Amino acid sequence: MPTISDRAGPVYLRIVAALADDIASGRLHQGQALPTHRTLAAALGIDLTTATRAYSEARRQGLTEARVGRGTFVKAGDPPAARQVMAPGIDLSMNIPPQPAEAELAAQLARTFGELRSGGRIQTYLNYQQPGGTRGERVIAADWLRSLVPNVSADRLVLAPGTQSALFSLLLMHAARGDSLFTEALTYPGLKSAAAALGINLIGIDMDRDGIVPAALERACRKHSKVRVIYLMPTMHNPTTATIPVKRREELARIIAARGLTLIEDDPYAFLTTGITPFATLIPERTYLAASLSKSVTPGLRVSLVVSPNQEDAARLTSCLRASLQMSVPLTLAVAARWLSDGTATSIIAAVANEAAARQRLANKALQGHAFAAHPSGHHLWLTLPSPWSSADFTAHLQRRGLGVVAAEAFVTTEKAPDCIRVALGAAPNRSTLVKALDILAQSLGTDLDTEHLV
Numbered sequence: 001m002p003t004i005s006d007r008a009g010p011v012y013l014r015i016v017a018a019l020a021d022d023i024a025s026g027r028l029h030q031g032q033a034l035p036t037h038r039t040l041a042a043a044l045g046i047d048l049t050t051a052t053r054a055y056s057e058a059r060r061q062g063l064t065e066a067r068v069g070r071g072t073f074v075k076a077g078d079p080p081a082a083r084q085v086m087a088p089g090i091d092l093s094m095n096i097p098p099q100p101a102e103a104e105l106a107a108q109l110a111r112t113f114g115e116l117r118s119g120g121r122i123q124t125y126l127n128y129q130q131p132g133g134t135r136g137e138r139v140i141a142a143d144w145l146r147s148l149v150p151n152v153s154a155d156r157l158v159l160a161p162g163t164q165s166a167l168f169s170l171l172l173m174h175a176a177r178g179d180s181l182f183t184e185a186l187t188y189p190g191l192k193s194a195a196a197a198l199g200i201n202l203i204g205i206d207m208d209r210d211g212i213v214p215a216a217l218e219r220a221c222r223k224h225s226k227v228r229v230i231y232l233m234p235t236m237h238n239p240t241t242a243t244i245p246v247k248r249r250e251e252l253a254r255i256i257a258a259r260g261l262t263l264i265e266d267d268p269y270a271f272l273t274t275g276i277t278p279f280a281t282l283i284p285e286r287t288y289l290a291a292s293l294s295k296s297v298t299p300g301l302r303v304s305l306v307v308s309p310n311q312e313d314a315a316r317l318t319s320c321l322r323a324s325l326q327m328s329v330p331l332t333l334a335v336a337a338r339w340l341s342d343g344t345a346t347s348i349i350a351a352v353a354n355e356a357a358a359r360q361r362l363a364n365k366a367l368q369g370h371a372f373a374a375h376p377s378g379h380h381l382w383l384t385l386p387s388p389w390s391s392a393d394f395t396a397h398l399q400r401r402g403l404g405v406v407a408a409e410a411f412v413t414t415e416k417a418p419d420c421i422r423v424a425l426g427a428a429p430n431r432s433t434l435v436k437a438l439d440i441l442a443q444s445l446g447t448d449l450d451t452e453h454l455v
Contacts, residue, residue, distance in 0.1 A: 001035070001043050009089025010399040011046055017089070022061055023074060034064065034072045038138035091404040091427055091436040095238060095380050097295050098426040101357035103348045105298060112335050112344075125330040132318035133159030133328065137337040139303050144340040145291060148270055155311045158318055161328040163266060163304040167231075168194045169320040170288055172227050174415065175200050176264050182220060182230040184212050186418075188238050188266065191231055203227065204413030209373070211237060211244035214251045230261045235276055236269035236378045237290040239411050239422040243375060245276050253282040258320050261286065268292040268304075268391045272353045272377045285309050288317075293336060296349045296381060303336040329446075353377045359425040359434055366438035371446055379426035385419045386445060395421060397447065403440045406443040 001017035004011065022028045034055075035043065042050040047230050055072055058064045065075040099105060116122045133141070138154040160166035167190065175181060176198035183191060187205035195202055203224060206216035215399050221227070232252075234244040243254070256263050256279075265279045265287050272295070280289035284307075293303040308314035321327075339345040363374065363381055374381040385394050391407035400403055406424075408417040415438060423441065428434035 001040075004044065009402065010404050011044075012050050012054040012057060012399075013089040013402060015040075015051070016045075016058045016061065016063070019054075019058050020061070023063060028074050030074055032074045033070075034074065035070060040296065051094055056103070059226055072271045073214070078119060081201075088402070088403040090433060090440070092131060092424045092437055093404040093406045093422075094427045095295075095422070095424040096299055096351045096426050097297070097379055098219045098355040098359060098428075099298070100351045101115050102354070103351040105348065108339070108344055108348070109335065112338050115338070116334060121334075122331075125334045127330070129327055129330040129333070131322040131325070131327040133157075133333055133337075138308055140341045144308070144345070145305055148291065149278055149289065149307055151186045151196050151281065151284060156308050156314050158306040158308060158314050158321070159333055160290075160306050160317075161325060161332075161424065162290040162294065162302040163268065163306075164190050164194070165321065165325055166288075166290050166304050166306045166317070167191060167264065167266070168198075169317055169324065170197050171195065171200060171229075172320055172350050179229075180227050182217065182224075182227055182261070183413060184232065184237065184240075185414050186237075186240055186408070187231070187413055188233055189410050192411075192413070202413045207240065207242065209242060210238075210248055211242040212252065214248060214255060217252065217255055221255065221261075228260065228262060229264065230256060231264045231266065232279070233266045234279065235273065236375045239406070239408070239420075240382045241373045241378055241380065243273075243276075243401065246378070249279060251314055253279055257283050257286055258369050263287045265289045266292075268364065269375075269378065271296040271349050271377070272356065280307050288313070296352060297300040298348075299346055303332060318448045347404050356426060359428075362431065362434060363425055363438060364422070366435070366442050367445075369400070372444070380422055380424045383421050383423055384440075387419075389419060391417060391419050391421050392416055394419075398441070398444055401440050401444060403437055403444075405441075 002022065003013055004014040007372045037048060037051045037055060055064065063075060064072050067074050125342050135154065137159060138157045141150050141159060142157050144155045172192055180201040181195060182202050182203050182205055185207050185228060192202065201344065203220060205220055206213045212232060231296065238244055263279055263286055267278060269290060270276045270291060278289055282285045287309060289307040290304050293301050306317065310316055352440055360374055360376055360378065371384040372381045385391060391409060395405055395407040406422045408420045416419060428437055
C-alpha cells in the first residue's frame with residue numbers, strides 16, 4: 001500500500017508519486033503484482049474512480065503495465081526517467097498563510113527554544129499545565145490583544161489549542177443536539193463538521209458583497225425564534241473574502257443584542273489588516289471572539305486567543321476544553337507567549353501580510369478579465385466560474401491538470417451551491433509555483449465545457 005498522507009496535490013497524483021518513489025527505491029521491483037483497483041481504493045479510503053485514474057496515469061508514465069485477465073504489474077524500464085515526466089501537482093486547497101523567507105520561522109523557533117532551555121524552564125513545559133494557559137501567559141496575550149480589543153482582560157481570556165477545539169467546546173456549551181444555529185449562507189467547513197458531529201442544524205443567512213445581510217438575519221430571527229447562537233467570520237470571510245463594514249457591524253450587533261443571541265466571532269485574519277472593529281468591542285457581553293494565530297503566524301502553533309463575555313464564561317470554556325483535550329500543549333504556548341511579548345509575532349505577521357499582498361497582485365494580474373473577490377492582504381480568493389461550468393465540474397477539470405482547489409459545495413449551508421471555487425494562494429510553497437498554478441487556472445477558465453467532455 002502506498003503512503004500518500006505526506007504528499008501534496010490531487011490524490012491520484014499522490015498515488016502515482018508514491019508508486020514511482022517505491023520503484024526507484026527498490027521497495028517495488030520489476031514484474032511485481034500491484035493491488036487491484038478495488039483493493040487499493042478500499043485500503044486508502046478513496047473512491048474506485050480515483051484509484052482507476054491513478055493506475056491509468058501510472059501506465060501512461062511507463063511505470064506499470066496491465067496484463068489482460070491477470071492485473072497490473074510494475075513495468076520494466078528506467079523508473080527514475082519515468083518519474084521525471086510526471087505532472088507535479090499543485091495543491092491550492094488548504095487555506096494557510098504563506099511562509100516568506102523574511103519571517104525566518106525556523107530560525108525564530110530555534111532561537112526561542114534556546115532561550116527557554118538556557119533559562120532553565122524548558123522542563124516545566126514538558127509537564128502538565130493548567131488548561132487555558134497560565135496566568136502569566138494570559139496576561140501577555142491580553143496585553144498584545146488590546147490593539148484589537150481594548151477592553152480585554154486576562155481573566156476573560158482562554159488560550160485554546162486552535163480555534164477548532166474552542167468552536168467545538170462553545171457549541172457544546174450553548175447548544176444541544178437538535179438545536180439550530182445561525183451562520184452565513186456560505187461558511188467555514190470546520191463549523192459544518194463540528195455542528196454535524198454534535199447534531200446541530202445550520203441555518204444559512206443571505207449574504208452580499210459586504211457579508212451577512214442584516215435584514216435577512218432579522219427575518220431569520222422572526223422565523224426561527226428559538227435559535228440562540230450565531231457564528232460569523234466577519235473579516236476576510238472564508239470563502240467569500242468579504243469584510244463586514246463598521247456600520248453594518250453596528251446594525252448586526254443591535255439585532256444580535258435585541259434578539260438575545262450569543263455570537264461566536266471567528267476572526268483569524270484580523271491581524272493582517274487595520275481598522276477592524278470586532279463585535280467583541282460592540283457587544284462584549286454577548287460575544288466570544290476567537291482570534292487565532294494560525295492564519296497570521298503559522299498553523300503549527302495551534303494557539304487561539306478566545307475572549308469570553310465574562311470571567312465565568314471563560315471558566316466554563318476552560319472546563320470544557322479540559323474535559324475534551326486536557327490542556328493546550330505547554331511548549332507551544334510558551335513559544336507563542338514569548339513571541340507575543342518580544343515583538344517576534346508582530347514581525348512575522350508583517351512579513352506574512354506583505355507576502356500575501358504580493359501573491360494577491362500576482363493573482364490579480366493572472367486572472368484579469370475574470371470575476372473574483374479578494375482582499376489585498378488575504379490568503380485566498382473566491383472565483384466565479386464562467387457559464388456553463390459548475391464548481392464540481394471545474395474542480396475535477398483542474399484536478400486532471402494537477403491543480404487542487406475547493407469547490408463551493410464545501411461551504412454551503414443552503415440547498416444550491418454557487419458556481420464558484422476557493423483558491424488558496426498561501427498554499428503554494430513559493431511565488432514561482434503560484435505563478436504556474438495561476439497559469440493553469442487562467443488557461444482552464446478559457447476551456448469550453450463541451451470540449452472538456454469530448455473523449
